[in-house]
Amino acid sequence: MRMKTGFRKGAGFFAVMMLAAILFPAGHAFAAERLLDTGDKLVVVIDPGHGGDNLGTQENGHLEKAMTLTTAQAMYDRLSLYDGVEVYMTRTGDESLSLKERAEFAESVGADFLFSVHYNASENHELFGSEVWVSVSPPFNGYGYQFGRELLEDFKEYGLFIRGVKSRLGDQGNYYGIIREAEALKIPAVIIEHCHVDEARDEGYCDSQEDLKTFGRMDADAVAKYFGLKSSALGIDASGAQLAEADLSSVAPLSDRDSTAPEICQISQEETDGEGSRSAVTVTAADYDTCLLYYSYSLDGGSTYSQREPWPECDALTGKYPDTFTLNLDIPAGTGAELIVRAYNKYDLYTESNVLTITPQEDEQALEAMAPVEPESAESGGPEDSSVKILELERLSEREQQQPEESNEQAVSVRFRDFLLVCLALAVFLFLILLTSQVITAVRGKKRRRR
Numbered sequence: 001m002r003m004k005t006g007f008r009k010g011a012g013f014f015a016v017m018m019l020a021a022i023l024f025p026a027g028h029a030f031a032a033e034r035l036l037d038t039g040d041k042l043v044v045v046i047d048p049g050h051g052g053d054n055l056g057t058q059e060n061g062h063l064e065k066a067m068t069l070t071t072a073q074a075m076y077d078r079l080s081l082y083d084g085v086e087v088y089m090t091r092t093g094d095e096s097l098s099l100k101e102r103a104e105f106a107e108s109v110g111a112d113f114l115f116s117v118h119y120n121a122s123e124n125h126e127l128f129g130s131e132v133w134v135s136v137s138p139p140f141n142g143y144g145y146q147f148g149r150e151l152l153e154d155f156k157e158y159g160l161f162i163r164g165v166k167s168r169l170g171d172q173g174n175y176y177g178i179i180r181e182a183e184a185l186k187i188p189a190v191i192i193e194h195c196h197v198d199e200a201r202d203e204g205y206c207d208s209q210e211d212l213k214t215f216g217r218m219d220a221d222a223v224a225k226y227f228g229l230k231s232s233a234l235g236i237d238a239s240g241a242q243l244a245e246a247d248l249s250s251v252a253p254l255s256d257r258d259s260t261a262p263e264i265c266q267i268s269q270e271e272t273d274g275e276g277s278r279s280a281v282t283v284t285a286a287d288y289d290t291c292l293l294y295y296s297y298s299l300d301g302g303s304t305y306s307q308r309e310p311w312p313e314c315d316a317l318t319g320k321y322p323d324t325f326t327l328n329l330d331i332p333a334g335t336g337a338e339l340i341v342r343a344y345n346k347y348d349l350y351t352e353s354n355v356l357t358i359t360p361q362e363d364e365q366a367l368e369a370m371a372p373v374e375p376e377s378a379e380s381g382g383p384e385d386s387s388v389k390i391l392e393l394e395r396l397s398e399r400e401q402q403q404p405e406e407s408n409e410q411a412v413s414v415r416f417r418d419f420l421l422v423c424l425a426l427a428v429f430l431f432l433i434l435l436t437s438q439v440i441t442a443v444r445g446k447k448r449r450r451r
């Protein structure tokens with residue numbers, strides 16, 4: 001009897017918790033409060049990345065240590081025009097400074113925040129876009145996240161592709177040294193990777209001194225919004241600026257690390273609409289941890305790949321992306337393609353789709369005359385030099401145009417919805433057991449009393 005009571009209490013408690021979990025999901029973001037409180041005096045340290053022997057990236061004739069100094073100086077000049085803020089730079093010349101020295105300098109001036117200014121490049125020159133790196137641990141990642149959102153929203157409006165607010169774990173905690181060293185001294189720090197100097201789509205944003213200064217001024221204005229500053233000199237009042245919604249329990253997933261590639265990537269051919277050589281392919285992919293950022297495709301069975309393209313309508317800041325889109329390819333009759341699509345997530349990990357053999361059906365004679373596609377014949381024919389090219393990319397499939405809300409949310413919410421349904425079923429089941437056991441106990445009690 002005792003055990004039974006224990007079980008019933010346990011089951012009841014479990015059922016209540018389940019219902020609570022369903023009604024009030026954890027990690028819900030509330031009001032957009034400013035997480036970091038700096039008190040009366042605000043001290044900001046700007047850190048131009050690299051310097052001296054440490055050149056930074058040198059792709060395409062760019063020299064990162066000089067670029068960061070130009071941007072940081074413009075950021076300093078602009079931010080100094082705001083009221084009630086003391087601004088410092090870790091270096092103003094071409095000096096070598098260790099990451100520890102930079103953090104210690106910030107501590108020596110009583111910094112409330114350190115902003116490290118950088119430009120990016122990738123090994124295979126295939127990445128483009130802007131990102132902000134923040135700490136892996138709360139509350140610092142919350143501070144970084146709110147600033148990163150503020151800055152990247154502005155960069156997005158400026159036309160840049162947004163790779164998101166991200167964090168990276170290393171052996172000693174934070175992977176990035178400047179964030180680790182600053183945090184050891186209790187100073188929040190972020191790394192601003194403005195854009196990629198070695199990719200055509202980003203180069204236009206950083207190939208002149210004026211471009212670099214524009215970045216610095218945008219950085220300063222984002223900092224002003226982040227701290228809610230005013231400038232009588234500039235006639236700007238950012239004191240009412242609303243920051244992105246975040247609380248410390250929900251911010252970690254938003255800037256979360258993702259060490260696994262996208263879970264799903266599949267392609268299938270759509271019904272052709274009779275427009276000659278045009279082939280429409282449905283691409284379906286999902287990443288359960290972060291979001292999808294890019295795709296690329298191979299027409300030769302994986303020997304060569306196209307450049308990366310933005311995943312249509314992806315939003316790295318909210319984590320939303322459509323899980324399906326239509327890729328239109330122009331594959332002339334008499335040729336064939338062994339199509340593979342790669343879907344890349346926020347951390348540049350990719351998953352390859354199935355291989356789809358495309359043979360244009362319109363011209364029966366050409367089809368008959370066509371030689372079978374052999375893997376080695378594809379070696380010379382990359383996406384660039386073959387006659388095959390993308391016609392256009394339909395932004396959304398028809399289904400998504402009809403139901404944009406649902407499709408945007410779908411990839412992210414499908415698993416969660418399934419989980420909730422299972423929880424609900426479990427709760428109902430437990431409730432029924434509880435009810436039955438109580439009825440049985442009541443009936444037995446009555447019988448006992450009658451006896």
Ligand SMILES: [Zn+2]
Nearest residue numbers: 049056118119
């Ligand atoms: Zn750098």
